[in-house]
Amino acid sequence: xxxxxxxxxxxxxxxSLLALVQAPLAAPAEYLLVWSDEFNLPDGSAPDPANWNYDxxxxxxxxxxxxxxxTSTDNARIENGELVIELRDDTGLNGAPDLYPxxxxxxxxxxxxxxxxxRYGRIEARIKVPDGGAGLWPAFWMLGNxxxxxGWPQCGEIDIxxxxxxxxxxxxxxxxxxxYSGGAxxxxxxxxxxxxxxxxxxxxxxxxxxxxxxxxxxILYHIASPADIAPNQWxxxxxxxxxxxxxxxxxxxxxxxxxxxxxxxxxxDYVRVYQNDxxxxxxVDIPGVVQAEDYSNQSGxxxxxxTDSGGGLNAGFLADGDYLEYLxxxxxxxxxxxxxxxxxxxxxxxxxxFSTESDSVSSPDITNTGGWQAWSTLAVxxxxxxxxxxxLRMTVxxxxxxxxxxxxxxxxxxxVNISTDYGMFNxxxxxxxxxxxxxxxxxxxxxxxxxxxxxxxDSYIYAAPSTSPGGWIYLPK
Numbered sequence: 001x002x003x004x005x006x007x008x009x010x011x012x013x014x015x016s017l018l019a020l021v022q023a024p025l026a027a028p029a030e031y032l033l034v035w036s037d038e039f040n041l042p043d044g045s046a047p048d049p050a051n052w053n054y055d056x057x058x059x060x061x062x063x064x065x066x067x068x069x070x071t072s073t074d075n076a077r078i079e080n081g082e083l084v085i086e087l088r089d090d091t092g093l094n095g096a097p098d099l100y101p102x103x104x105x106x107x108x109x110x111x112x113x114x115x116x117x118x119r120y121g122r123i124e125a126r127i128k129v130p131d132g133g134a135g136l137w138p139a140f141w142m143l144g145n146x147x148x149x150x151g152w153p154q155c156g157e158i159d160i161x162x163x164x165x166x167x168x169x170x171x172x173x174x175x176x177x178x179x180y181s182g183g184a185x186x187x188x189x190x191x192x193x194x195x196x197x198x199x200x201x202x203x204x205x206x207x208x209x210x211x212x213x214x215x216x217x218x219i220l221y222h223i224a225s226p227a228d229i230a231p232n233q234w235x236x237x238x239x240x241x242x243x244x245x246x247x248x249x250x251x252x253x254x255x256x257x258x259x260x261x262x263x264x265x266x267x268x269d270y271v272r273v274y275q276n277d278x279x280x281x282x283x284v285d286i287p288g289v290v291q292a293e294d295y296s297n298q299s300g301x302x303x304x305x306x307t308d309s310g311g312g313l314n315a316g317f318l319a320d321g322d323y324l325e326y327l328x329x330x331x332x333x334x335x336x337x338x339x340x341x342x343x344x345x346x347x348x349x350x351x352x353x354f355s356t357e358s359d360s361v362s363s364p365d366i367t368n369t370g371g372w373q374a375w376s377t378l379a380v381x382x383x384x385x386x387x388x389x390x391x392l393r394m395t396v397x398x399x400x401x402x403x404x405x406x407x408x409x410x411x412x413x414x415x416v417n418i419s420t421d422y423g424m425f426n427x428x429x430x431x432x433x434x435x436x437x438x439x440x441x442x443x444x445x446x447x448x449x450x451x452x453x454x455x456x457x458d459s460y461i462y463a464a465p466s467t468s469p470g471g472w473i474y475l476p477k
Contacts, residue, residue: 156176
């Protein structure tokens with residue numbers, strides 16, 4: 001994305017110009033403000049320590065950058081109700097002391113790590129980038145809060161806004177993760193048609209399960225989802241923290257203009273985080289088939305296009321401790337059967353553990369099915385599920401972390417027996433499970449099978465014998 005051919009860049013600019021004439025897309029009304037920093041402390045104050053920590057040092061930060069990050073109010077302070085991140089000369093050639101002999105510049109990198117982090121929502125800031133010559137690299141971005149445990153890019157990186165002054169009319173919105181980081185990251189540009197530094201702009205992402213959308217001044221210009229980075233792992237389903245910084249030089253900032261003047265400032269009017277009252281996690285109605293990619297949370301899975309019948313994606317490269325969680329909408333409390341569609345190209349033996357807060361079931365051993373796309377349907381067993389929304393976790397057991405044991409395409413969840421006492425209908429024989437109400441099952445005399453109200457279902461129902469011995473039809477009114 002960051003190394004594009006000229007025709008590609010022209011196309012992106014045309015698309016961005018077309019977006020400018022579209023009606024602005026405002027944040028959905030259901031978003032509520034859950035955190036913000038309006039930077040209203042007295043002039044000269046350090047940023048609020050309840051909100052911000054500092055990264056410190058001048059080792060290049062993995063990108064051969066030239067600045068030293070400090071905690072000094074020379075580099076980060078409040079002025080006129082704004083956060084000022086100031087890039088300063090530290091060469092010692094202009095009458096000021098050379099405080100950091102191995103770095104020619106000082107700056108600041110503020111982060112909410114260990115203070116505030118979020119999973120999903122609208123994250124936005126109103127920012128004016130510095131207007132100096134080539135070499136400047138300010139950014140508003142996020143990193144996964146598990147970075148200390150798993151490292152980068154496994155933790156995930158969401159670049160809400162990156163600006164490099166050698167490209168003065170555009171900004172970048174990007175994600176980095178395992179297999180799609182650095183120059184291989186998945187992103188897009190927004191082209192303003194004039195210098196970005198001329199004015200303040202509002203930069204935002206709206207981050208939901210399995211999708212991130214990028215906005216400039218409420219104009220949508222980029223969308224990312226697991227399918228866009230498949231077969232690589234989507235690592236944006238856990239908490240991330242916010243970072244604000246101004247870098248100079250480096251692999252992306254590029255060469256530093258000789259005539260650049262200092263100081264250079266990024267001005268931040270505010271940073272705000274909005275979330276829904278209830279995060280809209282994807283839910284799946286059961287009884288029925290639950291596709292692997294319909295998860296609400298996961299760890300360790302990567303997704304790829306499957307060759308199994310029905311197409312779609314399968315969860316792959318699953319090893320010990322990896323899991324996928326599904327938010328199921330169960331219409332009635334009862335015992336449900338589980339089947340899983342699995343494939344394995346290794347002789348490593350693995351198992352699947354399906355669990356809720358109150359019950360669990362383990363699958364038989366899973367071993368080589370003849371290939372990573374050689375699919376087999378595995379009868380797992382039965383599990384008790386309550387009525388309503390329930391989180392079902394599918395956890396992999398194998399000889400060790402990093403030892404791929406299996407791929408999973410879907411699971412089938414079917415009702416076996418109702419566990420709730422419904423009075424006159426207590427003791428139904430549910431051997432046939434649910435019956436499609438559109439199917440012809442023979443005429444039923446409702447006088448002989450009267451309606452009754454079932455509070456758990458919030459519906460009137462009746463039951464009548466099906467054409468199968470011992471079976472019953474269950475129909476809502």
